[in-house]
Structure formats: structure tokens, C-alpha cells
Amino acid sequence: MVRISFTPNLLRHVQTPADAVEGDSIGAALEAYFQLNPTARTYVLDDQGMVRKHIAIFLNRDMIPASQALATEVQEQDELYVAQALSGG
Amino acid sequence: MTRFLVGTRKGLFRVEKQGPGQWTIADSWFLGDPVPMVLAQKQGDDILACLDLGHFGNKMRRTRDGGVTWREEIAPAYPEQAEGVKEVDPVRGLEVPWSVKLLWSLAAGPDGTLWCGTIPGGLFRSEDDGATWSLVESLWYDERRKKWSGGGYDFAGIHSILIHPGNPQHITVGVSVGGVWQSQDGGASWEVIGEGLRAEYMPPEMAHDPEAQDPHVIVSCAAAPEQLWMQHHNGIFRSHDWGRTWTEFHDVKPAVFGFAVAVHPKDPETAWFVPAIKDEQRIPAEARPVVTRTQDGGKSFTILSEGLPEPPAYDLVFRHALDINGDGSVLAFGSTTGSLWISEDQGESWQVVSEHLPPIYCVCADQ
Numbered sequence: 013m014v015r016i017s018f019t020p021n022l023l024r025h026v027q028t029p030a031d032a033v034e035g036d037s038i039g040a041a042l043e044a045y046f047q048l049n050p051t052a053r054t055y056v057l058d059d060q061g062m063v064r065k066h067i068a069i070f071l072n073r074d075m076i077p078a079s080q081a082l083a084t085e086v087q088e089q090d091e092l093y094v095a096q097a098l099s100g101g
Numbered sequence: 102m103t104r105f106l107v108g109t110r111k112g113l114f115r116v117e118k119q120g121p122g123q124w125t126i127a128d129s130w131f132l133g134d135p136v137p138m139v140l141a142q143k144q145g146d147d148i149l150a151c152l153d154l155g156h157f158g159n160k161m162r163r164t165r166d167g168g169v170t171w172r173e174e175i176a177p178a179y180p181e182q183a184e185g186v187k188e189v190d191p192v193r194g195l196e197v198p199w200s201v202k203l204l205w206s207l208a209a210g211p212d213g214t215l216w217c218g219t220i221p222g223g224l225f226r227s228e229d230d231g232a233t234w235s236l237v238e239s240l241w242y243d244e245r246r247k248k249w250s251g252g253g254y255d256f257a258g259i260h261s262i263l264i265h266p267g268n269p270q271h272i273t274v275g276v277s278v279g280g281v282w283q284s285q286d287g288g289a290s291w292e293v294i295g296e297g298l299r300a301e302y303m304p305p306e307m308a309h310d311p312e313a314q315d316p317h318v319i320v321s322c323a324a325a326p327e328q329l330w331m332q333h334h335n336g337i338f339r340s341h342d343w344g345r346t347w348t349e350f351h352d353v354k355p356a357v358f359g360f361a362v363a364v365h366p367k368d369p370e371t372a373w374f375v376p377a378i379k380d381e382q383r384i385p386a387e388a389r390p391v392v393t394r395t396q397d398g399g400k401s402f403t404i405l406s407e408g409l410p411e412p413p414a415y416d417l418v419f420r421h422a423l424d425i426n427g428d429g430s431v432l433a434f435g436s437t438t439g440s441l442w443i444s445e446d447q448g449e450s451w452q453v454v455s456e457h458l459p460p461i462y463c464v465c466a467d468q
Contacts, residue, residue, distance in 0.1 A: 024133075025157060026173070051173065055157040059179040059200035066156035096156045 014041040014086050018052075018094045028052050028094075038069060039082030041092060056094055068095040103426040104145055104467045105433045107441060108136035111459035113150055115168065115467075116433070116441065124443045124454045128168055137462045138421065140207035140215075145467030149174070149215070149231060151204035159204045159219075163231060177201060177217050177225035177234040190257070192250040197221050203254070206421075208262035212269040218259025222249050224274060226288065237288045240274075245293065248312045249279035252334070260420055261319040265343075266326050273319070273344055275331070280314040281344045297347035301335035302380070317360045318420040319344070320372075323427070328369030332362040332420070334380060339372075339399050350399045355386035361423035363432060370398040373425075373448055375418040375434055388413040390436070392448050408451035409442065416440050421463035435461030 017030035035041030046053040063078040070093040104117040113136040115128040135153040146167045152160045161174040179199040206218035215227040224237040249257035261275030270287040281295040295311040315334035322328040329340040338347040356376040365371035374393045392405045416436030423434040435441040439458040442451040
């Protein structure tokens with residue numbers, strides 16, 4: 013199982029409790045999470061299913077570039093953290 | 102009694118009259134979040150609000166009890182982009198994303214169909230009162246759409262959606278930058294229209310190309326819906342025939358540039374504009390915000406300024422930030438510097454409601 017948790021900044025908009033899901037890649041793990049919590053999907057992924065421009069995904073404290081994140085392999089006990097990248101005004 | 106919804110960069114507000122001349126901000130929602138567009142129905146009990154959450158994308162929220170409770174609705178989304186399909190904005194050369202960048206316009210047809218215009222240029226339709234949305238593929242896949250380009254935004258967008266009140270199959274949309282498009286078969290096919298429009302920014306021989314036009318916003322008179330007014334990037338135009346042909350009005354003081362226009366719902370001869378100097382100087386002429394009004398179909402225009410600020414004031418009014426209520430008795434407009442004014446005498450005089458709101462994106466009468 014892979015553990016996924018989310019920036020608390022999302023809580024103003026959508027409930028995203030941490031959870032443990034199956035999956036051999038970040039994309040697969042996120043997909044498993046969104047099967048359980050479909051409302052959260054569009055907050056993290058865009059219309060084409062890509063990681064949103066201002067979302068950062070950490071794998072065991074390593075930030076994975078958004079363009080590579082979904083295909084990145086994960087192992088049992090890995091931890092994913094979906095963060096809000098710093099931007100805006 | 103009419104209330105006005107005010108979508109801003111930092112939340113949605115509702116203004117209502119609490120006594121003679123006492124217009125007050127009575128409600129606020131989504132504080133901190135940009136609200137680019139709202140649609141009010143059923144005397145304001147039913148409000149559909151678009152949120153641009155930046156990091157987290159564009160969302161829709163709906164209340165059916167006048168704002169007591171809100172729930173998230175499914176927002177329009179582009180279909181999967183086929184492998185190898187790629188297009189670029191013809192001006193900037195950027196790849197056009199198949200992903201909503203902004204929920205920019207909303208409209209309700211007489212048959213209950215909801216319409217949503219977006220950046221980058223997709224028109225969406227909901228036939229189940231907003232439960233689901235589908236891209237109008239006939240327009241999105243139209244090869245002519247690839248000539249659309251970004252203006253103030255990186256990509257083209259649909260900012261105006263006019264549905265014939267007696268014929269829901271008759272749909273007219275305004276595109277910035279892409280001209281005026283019309284369907285008479287419910288969106289199955291489209292025609293680009295706009296004879297008489299003029300694009301000053303184009304090479305002279307291309308100035309009348311209908312797809313090169315940059316309508317900033319188009320409005321229709323409720324009592325005579327074929328009568329349209331347009332605030333265009335370089336002028337003020339009027340159409341008597343649902344946008345097929347247009348007449349340009351020159352020499353309108355203090356300027357023909359601006360974003361917003363409102364037309365009286367019962368009198369197509371009466372319309373209001375909020376001018377700025379010109380496209381490369383988007384500030385009020387002489388630093389004095391004014392409203393211009395015609396009551397004779399464009400033969401003459403009057404400058405209205407009573408109650409508006411003395412110079413120096415640099416308020417600019419965006420395209421969706423001027424509105425008139427359903428019986429034509431109250432006007433309101435808001436500026437990028439967070440000022441909001443209301444008039445109960447056809448624009449002769451204005452009352453300031455606030456000068457300290459966030460930048461205002463849209464103003465919408467709730468009835």
C-alpha cells in the first residue's frame with residue numbers, strides 16, 4: 013500500500029483525508045485514491061488527466077517534476093504528498 | 102427587489118437595498134477565491150458561480166436557496182485530446198491546451214439549457230440543469246476556430262452567449278479574438294457573421310475580416326432580442342439583425358474604447374458604456390471615470406459623471422462588470438480598483454456602494 017496525503021489548503025474546497033491505496037506508480041495510486049474520492053480528482057489533475065501546473069507531488073520527500081510524476085514508480089510503504097506549489101498573488 | 106451579485110478576484114458579494122438610497126454589501130461567499138462569472142435565476146434563489154481556484158482549477162458552485170447553502174457541481178471539462186492532435190495560438194505560438202483555463206461566460210436558454218463559454222475557446226452545453234456538461238464539438242472541431250487567438254489572455258475565449266428567447270436553437274457567441282459566431286440549429290453548425298465590423302489593429306486590407314474581430318462583449322435587448330450592442334476593441338457597434346450586419350459609431354466622447362456595455366431591457370435605443378482612453382492606455386480619459394449613454398440608438402451620446410469620482414481616479418471596468426436589472430430601473434458597475442456604483446435614475450447619477458472591494462470581474466442583477 014502507498015500512503016497519500018494532501019496539502020491542508022485543499023480543505024477549504026474539498027475533503028481529502030489521507031489514505032493508503034494500491035498502485036505501482038504515482039498515477040495508479042492517485043487513480044485508486046480518486047476512485048474512492050472522485051470529487052478530489054479535478055483539484056489535482058487537469059482536463060487531460062495531467063498534474064495541474066501549480067501542484068507539486070512529493071515521493072518520500074523528493075519532489076517529482078509534474079511532467080514525470082504520474083509515470084514514476086512507487087513501492088510498498090512509499091509516501092506521497094500532494095502539495096500546493098508556491099505561486100499567485 | 103433587485104440585488105446585484107459581484108464577482109471579484111477575492112470572493113463573491115451580494116449588494117442589496119436596505120433603505121432609500123442605501124445599497125449595502127449584505128452577503129459574501131468564497132472569500133479569497135476568484136469568481137469570474139455568475140448566473141442568477143429564479144429571482145436570485147438559484148445562483149451558479151464559477152470559481153477560478155488557480156492551483157486547483159476552475160470549479161462550479163451552486164445554491165438553490167439564495168446563498169444559504171452551496172454545493173459543488175461538475176464543471177465543464179475538455180474531452181481527451183487525441184494523440185498527435187496539436188494546435189497553437191496563431192499569435193503567440195503557444196500550444197492551445199485542451200483544459201479549462203477560465204469559466205468566462207454563462208447563459209440560460211428558454212428551454213432550460215445552460216451554456217458556458219471558456220478560455221481556451223470551448224463552448225459547453227448542459228441539458229440537465231448543470232449536472233453534466235458537454236463540449237459543443239461542432240464549434241471546437243471547426244477548422245476555422247484555429248484562427249482564433251488570444252487577446253488579453255493567452256488564448257481565445259467565449260465571453261458572450263446570446264440565446265434567442267423564442268428559439269433555443271438560435272445561438273450567438275462573441276469570441277475574443279475570433280468575432281461573432283451564430284448557429285440556427287442548436288449548435289450543430291456555425292456561421293461566422295459580422296458585416297460592418299472593423300478591426301483597426303489589423304492590416305488595412307484585413308480590417309473587415311469577421312474572424313479578426315475582437316468584440317469585448319455583446320448584449321441583446323430583452324424586449325427586442327435581435328437588437329444587439331457591442332463594445333469592440335476599437336469601437337462601439339450596433340446590430341438590428343442578430344449580428345449579421347453592424348453599424349459603427351465614431352466620435353463618441355470621451356472615447357470609443359472600453360470593455361462593458363449594457364442595453365435597456367425594454368428600449369433597444371438606450372445603452373450605456375464605460376470608456377477608457379484606448380487599448381494601449383486602459384485608464385479613464387483625464388483620469389475621470391464616466392459612463393456614456395445613448396438614448397437615440399447611437400445618434401448621440403451623453404457623458405454621465407454625477408456621483409463618480411473626481412480626478413485622479415483610474416478605475417477600469419471589465420467586460421462583465423456592468424449590468425442592468427430586468428425592468429431597467431437599476432444599473433450597477435464595478436471596477437478593477439474595487440469600486441462599485443449603482444444608479445436608480447438611468448445613469449444620471451451614481452451612488453458609490455464601496456471603494457474597497459477586490460478587483461471586480463462581473464456584476465450581475467439577480468432579477
